[in-house]
Amino acid sequence: MAVNIPGLTAVIAFYVIILATGIWAAWKSRKEEKACTGTRSEIAMVGGRNLKFIIGTLTTSATYIGGGYINGIAEMLYSPEGGLLWTQIPLGYAFGLICASLFFVKPMRSNNYLTMIDPFQEKYGKKAGSIMFIPALLGSLLWAGAILAALGSTMSVILDLRPSVCIILSTCVVVVYTLLGGLYSVAYTDVIQLIFMIICMWICVPFAMVNKATENIAYTALNEVYQTPWIGKVDLEHLGRWLDDLLFLTLGSIPWQEYFQRVFSMTSVSQAKMTSYCAAVFCIFLAIPSALVGAVAASTDWNKTSYGLPAPFERGESGMILPIVLQYLCPAYVSVIGIGAIAAAVMSSADSALLSSSSMFANNIYKNILRKKASDRELLWVIRVSVVVFGTVASGLAFCSNSVYGLWFVSGELVYAIVFPQLICVLFIPNMNAYGSVAGFLVGLVMRLLAGEPFLNIAAVIQYPWYKIINGNPIQLFPFKTLTMLMALAVTVAVSYLTRFLSFHNPLHEKRKAYDVNRSHNVTSTPQGEITSVSERVNNQISFTNSVSE
Known part of the structure; x- marks a missing residue:
């Protein structure tokens, strides 16, 4: 099969538009430097805290709605073990944005922090507080790897290019415009990318739904035609796991530097709150086309298409179901449009992950610990070099991923088990100290690893109640993710108060x-x-x- 030249041309044209937007935004950031009292490094990280409401809403939405989001929704809805009722990402992210706006935006934005790690270093000291950088960084890089893997799989199916070539090309474009303009380039390219996503996805869906190989999705929602009904079901014994996943997606979507970087960049607390509410609406709206693609895939007789049998699920290609539907159920020119949607989604999240990781390293590690007297120019260069390094690492992780949904979940669980309880403690519970923070960190990490992770081939040492092996895969039906988070929270509080008591009664x-x-x-x-x-x-x-x- 030859390379899809028209599709490749369209993708290159899209990348040129994004790169041009990034360059224009970099020029705008130079103008902002003259009107802003902040340093150049601060403008790169938080845009001079002058991001307008519409731009802030769109860039926050685009950050959450990445390649992992739209590919993961289609994959989960198509999978026979999943279905619509198990596709909790849209609701979880929407609830998470609302909770963040209600409880977390004000204490974070009103203190004029630069990164999410700042309150930890302010309360525990610069060295002790920097420990939270580790899980935050790993979460961001795993997330970036997941969404780059989504783009690689899409382009390999539709353009017949090697996934590695697509990943490297996309990473290079993201790195270049992020280097040039920092937050301004990221925010303004996010606007273009979100518009592309909305238009392209809604163009592709009708063509897939009317394909002759596809049964009416309203009929297949509850009737087994080609596989189990795509609506899915939640048995009573699986209810604990279902609630666990929903809480994980809701609360675990809050403690991310990618989100708080937008919060810190808004002109006021009230605007930061409103952008979160509006982004929650976008999360629901843009989940619809991906869900429809998954339903179409579950309602298709693949033997009537050039894809043939066995079906994608039987070939282990559920993670690529979105590009497969675009390639085999849509006209060629429509599948090219679909590539634009995936590429836009990936780049809108990848640039946020790279800038966020670089901001945390430059501000909280390099400036606060390694080089306390670093100049602003030096700090700016540290951000730029970090973008290149972290971009390389993220693209390397993308080569190792065979499931977008799996890699996405691993990154989120790491943040949920470790960072979220620590953020609760540092913002809302008085008298916390570094001893409690380190103890909670270790408990959260160890308990999560002992529960096992099939995606990483880690066996479960702790088998919680209702532990089962389903279709050869070990499943923890007990809500262990939330239990791990609560244990980390309880240990942090208990050790903090215990050490405080002992220090005053020694x-x-x-x-x-x-x-x-x-x-x-x-x-x-x-x-x-x-x-x-x-x-x-x-x-x-x-x-x-x-x-x-x-």
Whole structure:
């Protein structure tokens, strides 16, 4: 099969438009530097906190609605083990944005933070607080890898190009315009990309639905024609897992630097809240075409298409069901339009992940720990180099992924189990300390790993109630993700208060405190205002040592 030259030409034209938009936004950011009191690095990270409402709404929506989102919805709805009732991503993300707006936007935006890690370093100290950078970074890079893998699979099916070529090309375009303009380039290209997504997806869906090989999806929703009904079902024994996934998607979608970077960039708290509410609506709206594609795939007799049998599910190609539908159920020119939708979705999220990771590293690791006296110019270059490095890592992860939905879930679970409970503690619970934070971090990580992960071939050491093996795959039916998050939260609070209690009731602490008071009295009673002889210092030290030993 030869390379689809018209399709390749259309994709290149789309990339040129995106790159041109990024360059224009970079020029705009240069103008903003003259009118803004912030430094160049701050403008790169948060756009001078001057992002307008419409731009903020569209860039927030585009960040959530990535390639993993639209591909993952189609994959999950098509899968016989899934269906519509198990496709909780749209509701979870919408609820998450609403919860974030109600509870998290005000304490984060009103303190003028630059990154999500700032409140941790402010409360625990720069070194202890930086530990949250690790799961946040891993989550962002895994997420970027998932959405780049979605683009690679799409282009390989429709354009007959190697996935690696598509991933590398897309990563290079994203890296270039992110380097040039920082948040402004990311935000304005997100606007173009979201518009492309909306138009292209809604153009493709009607053609797939009227294909002769496809049964009416209203009929197949509840009737087994070519596979199990695509509406899906939730058995009573699976209810705990269903609720666990919904809570995971809702609460786990909040503690992301990609989201808070938009919050920090808005002109006010009220505007940041409104952008979140509007983005929640977009999450529901743009899930509809992907869900329809999944329903069409489940209602298709693939033997009547050039794809043939066995079906995509039987070939293990459920993760590529969206591009397969575009290629085999739509006219050639329509499938090319579909590529534009996937590419737009991928780039709109990939650029956010790279800029967010780079901002956290530059501000919270390099500036606060490695080079405290780093100049603004140096910091700006650190952001740029980090974008290149993290882009390379994300594209490497994309080569290793065989399931968009699986890689997407792994990144989210890492953030849900570790970062979310820590964010709750640092924002809303007083008297937290670094000891509790580290303890909660370790408990969340260890408990999640011990529960097993089939996608990473990690066996379950802890088999919670109702543990089963279904179709050869081990399944935890107990809501263990939420339990892990709650355990990490409880340990963080308990250890923080325990260590605080011990520090104030330690006999050594009391003796040291009494010694300090006595020493202060002696110092102030000296005519010169200080201890004047070496012998006095030695005698005081001996006296303190003896009192402690007693």
